[in-house]
Amino acid sequence: MSKVISVSQLRKQYGQTQAIDGLDLEIEQGEIFAILGPNGAGKTTTVEILEGFRSRDSGDVKVLGFDPATKGGAGQQWRDRIGIVLQSTQDAGDLTVYESVSHFASYYKNPKDAHEVIELVGLSEKSDALGRTLSGGQRRRLDVALGIIGSPELIFLDEPTTGFDPEARRAFWQLIRRLRDEGATIVLTTHYLDEAEALADRVAVIVRGKIVEIAPPAELGGRATSLATISWRDGAQVRSEKSANPTQRVTELSAQFSGEIPELSIKRASLEDIYLEMIGGQHE
Amino acid sequence: MNNPTALSIGIQRGKLEIKQFMRQRESVVFTMAFPLILLAIFGSVFSNTIADGVTFSQYFVAGMIASGLVNTGFQQLAIMIPMERDFGTLKRLRGTPMPASSYFIGKAILVTVSMLVQVALLMAAGVAFFGVNLPTGVDKWLLLVALLILGSACSTVLGIAFSNVPKSGRGASAVVSPVVIVLQFFSGVFFIFTDLPQWMQQVAAIFPLKWMTQGARSVFLPDSFATREVAGNWETGRTFAIIAAWLVVGLIWAIRSFKWERA
Numbered sequence: 001m002s003k004v005i006s007v008s009q010l011r012k013q014y015g016q017t018q019a020i021d022g023l024d025l026e027i028e029q030g031e032i033f034a035i036l037g038p039n040g041a042g043k044t045t046t047v048e049i050l051e052g053f054r055s056r057d058s059g060d061v062k063v064l065g066f067d068p069a070t071k072g073g074a075g076q077q078w079r080d081r082i083g084i085v086l087q088s089t090q091d092a093g094d095l096t097v098y099e100s101v102s103h104f105a106s107y108y109k110n111p112k113d114a115h116e117v118i119e120l121v122g123l124s125e126k127s128d129a130l131g132r133t134l135s136g137g138q139r140r141r142l143d144v145a146l147g148i149i150g151s152p153e154l155i156f157l158d159e160p161t162t163g164f165d166p167e168a169r170r171a172f173w174q175l176i177r178r179l180r181d182e183g184a185t186i187v188l189t190t191h192y193l194d195e196a197e198a199l200a201d202r203v204a205v206i207v208r209g210k211i212v213e214i215a216p217p218a219e220l221g222g223r224a225t226s227l228a229t230i231s232w233r234d235g236a237q238v239r240s241e242k243s244a245n246p247t248q249r250v251t252e253l254s255a256q257f258s259g260e261i262p263e264l265s266i267k268r269a270s271l272e273d274i275y276l277e278m279i280g281g282q283h284e
Numbered sequence: 285m286n287n288p289t290a291l292s293i294g295i296q297r298g299k300l301e302i303k304q305f306m307r308q309r310e311s312v313v314f315t316m317a318f319p320l321i322l323l324a325i326f327g328s329v330f331s332n333t334i335a336d337g338v339t340f341s342q343y344f345v346a347g348m349i350a351s352g353l354v355n356t357g358f359q360q361l362a363i364m365i366p367m368e369r370d371f372g373t374l375k376r377l378r379g380t381p382m383p384a385s386s387y388f389i390g391k392a393i394l395v396t397v398s399m400l401v402q403v404a405l406l407m408a409a410g411v412a413f414f415g416v417n418l419p420t421g422v423d424k425w426l427l428l429v430a431l432l433i434l435g436s437a438c439s440t441v442l443g444i445a446f447s448n449v450p451k452s453g454r455g456a457s458a459v460v461s462p463v464v465i466v467l468q469f470f471s472g473v474f475f476i477f478t479d480l481p482q483w484m485q486q487v488a489a490i491f492p493l494k495w496m497t498q499g500a501r502s503v504f505l506p507d508s509f510a511t512r513e514v515a516g517n518w519e520t521g522r523t524f525a526i527i528a529a530w531l532v533v534g535l536i537w538a539i540r541s542f543k544w545e546r547a
Contacts, residue, residue, distance in 0.1 A: 086375060106292075108286065150380070
């Protein structure tokens, strides 16, 4: 698989603070890649360097084979191939959804149809509504529509579902998966671990300007092979124990209870447990 | 497949800017009606004759037309762009393949259209109510056209350059409007320029508005009035040279200082 993004030894300093401290990252074509990390860890700085919004002090960065720090007209060719959904904006309040989306289409060589994109993000009924009359969630979907109108090969989404209700989030996740299925690579920053878990093929955790780990969500922090916690009721008492071989232990218990084990549950560490451990351990 | 160019996108942006402008009732009123209201007040209060065949109202109309160049260019952009910066409009545009020049072409179209509407309204009101004569002869019309083009271009680039001065979109109006009003007082819009104190005249002569008002008077007032100007003539060559110099200064300043994001 070809690398859509490759970063090596990226560094960026603000005053005395080393915001990015030798960060390495590779993102492959067609994956949904989530970047997690506490506030101030360097997530936004990293993504904005990839998007060409910020300069770096040192390190190599290639995004779709192009150095985002390149000055001049070549950047426009490159921007034609990427889509950026920034954190909440409140611009274009005096334009209708359709006017905004069809206008942005005029920037690109190979835009999608404005009506189709509006339909795709679920704003068909609001197509003729002014931007300022949209709810927070609708506004966010307009942001996404503007980010994907140019048929991008690579889409950056910065905390895309902040302020969504659960149903809107599920619908949004479907949309992201659909864009991926159509061939786009997606880089997502999020505070929601369930979002990362539901969407991402791989997750990177950034702490203090460095990547702590990159892994599929199910495997992060050795999660897949971590000890499972088995708990069950034994008479008046709830018992629980950690086991590396939960299946074997359950078989034993089943024999002991001759059948059904009362109130059986088997749990592995949640992504949240693992994540908090990772950032906690590195943070203080 | 589209094949967008900086110009084609710029024209699209211009149309969009005008559409947005028309939908913001406050900005339409502020930019378009306010100068007319001022004209109505000053023109009615000070209706005395200041020279042979020239009333203060006529003098004031010429000054307000010159101010129209500043209102629709400098003032409009220096207030609007910081707001767009705060709202994230500029950052979003920066993330698209839209060339930077298209954004400025769009702004120039907005300024041109609003300037033409404003000048037309002021001229119409001047002719209808204050006995202002339209320019006579081709040379005066050409002078007017040249003044509008150069003055508006100068005002536009200075507005873009000055848009980096206000610290926030919300505070922009409070920073920009006093600059314009003080310049208007100094430049002979509200008072007869030659009646102002010497030092005020000298300060005003550094800035382009003074020269724009003088240029507008050379178009709208009879040539006999030229003897009442500071130099005893219209100084047309110097007028255009100084406005052009500010155009260059504004252009360099704008290019060097323009920011797409609030720092």
